[in-house]
Amino acid sequence: MSGKIFFRTYLPYLLAQAAHRTSGTFHRELKRHGVRELDWRVLATLLGGRGKSVNDLAVEVLAPQSTLSRRLDSMAGEGLIARRPGPADRRTVIVTLTDKGAALARDLAHTAAEFETRDTAALDEEERRKLKQLLEKLLGT
Amino acid sequence: MSGKIFFRTYLPYLLAQAAHRTSGTFHRELKRHGVRELDWRVLATLLGGRGKSVNDLAVEVLAPQSTLSRRLDSMAGEGLIARRPGPADRRTVIVTLTDKGAALARDLAHTAAEFETRDTAALDEEERRKLKQLLEKLLGT
DNA sequence: TATTGTTATACTCTATAACTATA
DNA sequence: TATAGTTATAGAGTATAACAATA
Numbered sequence: 001m002s003g004k005i006f007f008r009t010y011l012p013y014l015l016a017q018a019a020h021r022t023s024g025t026f027h028r029e030l031k032r033h034g035v036r037e038l039d040w041r042v043l044a045t046l047l048g049g050r051g052k053s054v055n056d057l058a059v060e061v062l063a064p065q066s067t068l069s070r071r072l073d074s075m076a077g078e079g080l081i082a083r084r085p086g087p088a089d090r091r092t093v094i095v096t097l098t099d100k101g102a103a104l105a106r107d108l109a110h111t112a113a114e115f116e117t118r119d120t121a122a123l124d125e126e127e128r129r130k131l132k133q134l135l136e137k138l139l140g141t
Numbered sequence: 142m143s144g145k146i147f148f149r150t151y152l153p154y155l156l157a158q159a160a161h162r163t164s165g166t167f168h169r170e171l172k173r174h175g176v177r178e179l180d181w182r183v184l185a186t187l188l189g190g191r192g193k194s195v196n197d198l199a200v201e202v203l204a205p206q207s208t209l210s211r212r213l214d215s216m217a218g219e220g221l222i223a224r225r226p227g228p229a230d231r232r233t234v235i236v237t238l239t240d241k242g243a244a245l246a247r248d249l250a251h252t253a254a255e256f257e258t259r260d261t262a263a264l265d266e267e268e269r270r271k272l273k274q275l276l277e278k279l280l281g282t
Numbered sequence: 283t284a285t286t287g288t289t290a291t292a293c294t295c296t297a298t299a300a301c302t303a304t305a
Numbered sequence: 306t307a308t309a310g311t312t313a314t315a316g317a318g319t320a321t322a323a324c325a326a327t328a
Contacts, residue, residue, distance in 0.1 A: 005189070006185065006188065006250050007186055008277075009273055010185070011163060011257055011261055011269070011272070012160060012163040012164040012257065013182070013185070014273060014276040014277065015159045015160035015163060015276065016160040016203060017276075017280055018160075019156035021279075022152060022153040022156060023157070038318085041154070044148040044151070045148055054288095055285095055287080062157060062158065062161045063318085064318085064319060064320075065286085065287070065288090066289080067319065067320095069287065069288055070289085071318095089285090089286080089327075089328070090326080090327060090328085091286040091287070091326065091327045092285095092327095093288095109147050112151065112153075113147075113151075116151060116153065120279060122278055122279050123275065123278060123279055127275055127278065128152070130271070131152070131272070131279070132150055132155060134264065134268055134271065134275070135152075135155040135156065135158075135159050135272075136149075136155065137263055137264060137268065138159055138162075138163075138264055139155070139158055139162065140263055141149065177294085195309070195310060195311095196308095196309065196310080204295085205295085205296060205297075206310070206311090207296080207297085207298090207310090207311075207312080208295060208296065208297095210310065210311055210312085211295095212295095230305070230308090230309080231303080231304060231305085232303065232304045232309040232310070233304095233308095233309060233310080234309075234310065234311095
């Protein structure tokens with residue numbers, strides 16, 4: 001088994017490379033706003049929804065609960081998110097965007113969409129659609 | 142713009158999620174061997190090749206040069222890789238696998254291939270092939 | 283007892299820049 | 306002067322487990 005051939009067609013690595021490349025330029029943009037990658041994922045995940053528990057959020061932003069918990073402290077301090085006890089089960093904490101957080105999230109999402117197009121310019125519209133469809137199927141969503 | 146709709150179809154996030162999911166189980170396997178994710182990328186990248194400069198390697202393993210440099214110290218200490226000055230330009234350092242490193246790399250690559258199939262079972266063979274092809278085109282390889 | 287979330291600790295990785303050797 | 310790589314430092318993320326509150 002040749003290593004070159006192996007790793008060049010090894011799907012997890014292709015995915016990691018593609019994720020790295022297609023977010024590199026936008027991450028520099030995030031930095032300009034003083035927003036970290038994890039914060040951006042939290043903002044984008046919560047945008048348009050009605051709030052999520054810390055647990056659910058941790059799964060969606062691909063971060064451990066303890067890391068997220070500390071970032072939420074910081075984001076709450078900046079007035080971007082709010083936390084309140086879950087209505088049914090008071091052990092859970094429901095995280096929602098504040099108006100300020102939602103405004104920032106919308107602003108960043110707009111910029112992200114521009115970068116997305118630019119950073120995936122090697123694909124035409126049909127290929128991009130197909131790629132998304134395959135990824136969604138892979139992820140079961 | 143709905144957040145749910147936005148982030149669910151935002152390609153960099155789909156890629157990050159897919160990369161995360163398709164490597165999660167194998168990373169636990171790596172841990173069992175005492176191999177870190179970065180080490181694994183170095184091993185797999187060098188497998189079957191004739192060695193690479195630290196700079197080129199850093200790009201391929203998606204890590205900063207300084208991080209890689211320190212990991213290489215450790216991997217050299219474990220007898221997995223060797224470093225020698227470049228023949229043409231003596232500023233460069235050429236990294237190659239030792240026999241021990243190559244054996245470990247082949248072993249891990251074999252296991253990785255099994256996990257790859259398992260972790261992408263939601264796609265059939267044709268879809269997997271198409272996904273790889275689109276990713277390769279996106280990456281320009 | 284089990285689960286949700288927070289907090290604590292030690293460790294790893296990253297960003298940045300200074301430094302060395304070579305070109 | 307510029308480049309390849311190493312080293313140094315501070316900051317950010319992760320793994321792990323202990324802990325509090327609720328179920």
